[in-house]
Amino acid sequence: MVRFTCGVVLLGLLLTSDLGATSVAGVSMDSFGTTGDGQAVTRFTLDGPGGVRARVITYGATLTELWLPDRQGTLGDVVLGFDSLAEYEAKSPYFGCTTGRVANRIGGARFTLDGVEYPLAANDGANTLHGGRRGLDKQVWQGAPVVHEAGPAVRLTLVSPDGDEGFPGNLDLAVTYILTRDGELRLEYQATTDKATPVNLTNHSYFNLAGAGTVHGHILTLHASRYTEPDANLIPTGRLLPVAGTPLDFTRPASVGGRMGQVSIGGYDHNYVIDRADTGLVLTADLYEPASGRAMEVLTTEPGVQFYSGNFLSGLAGKAGAVYVRHAGLCLETQHYPDAVHRPEFPSIILRPGQTYRQVTVHRFSTR
Numbered sequence: 001m002v003r004f005t006c007g008v009v010l011l012g013l014l015l016t017s018d019l020g021a022t023s024v025a026g027v028s029m030d031s032f033g034t035t036g037d038g039q040a041v042t043r044f045t046l047d048g049p050g051g052v053r054a055r056v057i058t059y060g061a062t063l064t065e066l067w068l069p070d071r072q073g074t075l076g077d078v079v080l081g082f083d084s085l086a087e088y089e090a091k092s093p094y095f096g097c098t099t100g101r102v103a104n105r106i107g108g109a110r111f112t113l114d115g116v117e118y119p120l121a122a123n124d125g126a127n128t129l130h131g132g133r134r135g136l137d138k139q140v141w142q143g144a145p146v147v148h149e150a151g152p153a154v155r156l157t158l159v160s161p162d163g164d165e166g167f168p169g170n171l172d173l174a175v176t177y178i179l180t181r182d183g184e185l186r187l188e189y190q191a192t193t194d195k196a197t198p199v200n201l202t203n204h205s206y207f208n209l210a211g212a213g214t215v216h217g218h219i220l221t222l223h224a225s226r227y228t229e230p231d232a233n234l235i236p237t238g239r240l241l242p243v244a245g246t247p248l249d250f251t252r253p254a255s256v257g258g259r260m261g262q263v264s265i266g267g268y269d270h271n272y273v274i275d276r277a278d279t280g281l282v283l284t285a286d287l288y289e290p291a292s293g294r295a296m297e298v299l300t301t302e303p304g305v306q307f308y309s310g311n312f313l314s315g316l317a318g319k320a321g322a323v324y325v326r327h328a329g330l331c332l333e334t335q336h337y338p339d340a341v342h343r344p345e346f347p348s349i350i351l352r353p354g355q356t357y358r359q360v361t362v363h364r365f366s367t368r
């Protein structure tokens with residue numbers, strides 16, 4: 001059932017800075033405009049078999065488009081986003097971006113590490129969300145196409161300086177998007193630091209496999225029999241509770257919309273504890289949209305996944321005239337648990353000099 005796709009080797013890196021000056025098969029580049037503060041943003045297009053296409057911009061290392069065939073072979077864009085860079089800068093609810101340095105929440109907007117307290121920006125009530133006010137999602141990364149044995153790929157890199165958003169250490173980051181010939185979008189994360197620091201990266205794509213409407217009719221399976229109990233501000237209490245007997249139970253396939261009304265916050269925004277025997281790549285989620293027949297499996301090396309059902313969307317104008325209503329897309333944010341810096345009993349997110357942070361998340365596409 002679980003097909004492991006480890007062992008992919010990076011064959012080489014093409015150094016390129018001039019738009020269009022490269023020729024990696026299946027990868028093309030163009031401009032996606034210039035940020036308000038004058039930084040040029042490049043867009044990479046990865047083309048796979050059957051018209052499958054992923055587009056990634058250097059602003060926030062963001063997935064902007066993902067085109068997949070339906071049962072009849074008709075292509076549809078299955079991620080939410082915007083047509084212009086200005087909209088990503090002005091109003092994005094983290095569409096498609098790489099979030100960090102610490103994805104999700106840090107309670108009280110501060111943490112103590114090795115006896116030193118680090119104050120952070122409080123950008124979600126009294127807490128820190130997705131790395132602070134100007135997290136990795138709002139920075140312009142460097143991008144280069146890479147020759148990868150699995151298929152067309154782009155590698156995005158960024159040096160987040162010591163003190164960036166209050167976090168210690170110069171953090172060297174790399175995120176590689178690979179569109180494999182087997183019909184997968186594979187995300188590989190890597191980071192090193194020169195001072196101990198927390199790191200928890202994720203991709204914040206909002207999926208809608210129908211390409212329009214809400215995700216209520218999507219059928220979801222989550223291989224997670226527990227979740228981290230949240231307090232009223234979505235900070236974990238420390239308890240891991242069973243999903244059995246609650247509307248959070250997706251251990252067997254269930255519609256996303258069917259029990260939403262029974263969830264106190266009117267939708268899902270919960271960190272699920274992935275059922276796993278070891279730290280390898282494991283099947284975590286299966287999302288299926290019956291009308292189009294599109295399906296997506298998610299495999300990850302992470303211990304958790306935030307299932308967020310787009311509860312805060314409320315009529316946001318998006319790509320190609322789309323209007324994103326509440327629950328127009330859902331996120332499956334593979335991650336370490338929220339507020340791990342305050343929970344020694346949770347898997348640690350502390351990266352120390354000499355160590356390399358590595359995580360892999362695979363999105364495997366098919367039709368049924």
Ligand code: GLA
Binds near residue numbers: 093094129306331333
């Ligand atoms: C995450 C959080 C949500 C929300 C979204 C962005 O999924 O858990 O509460 O903040 O990001 O809107």
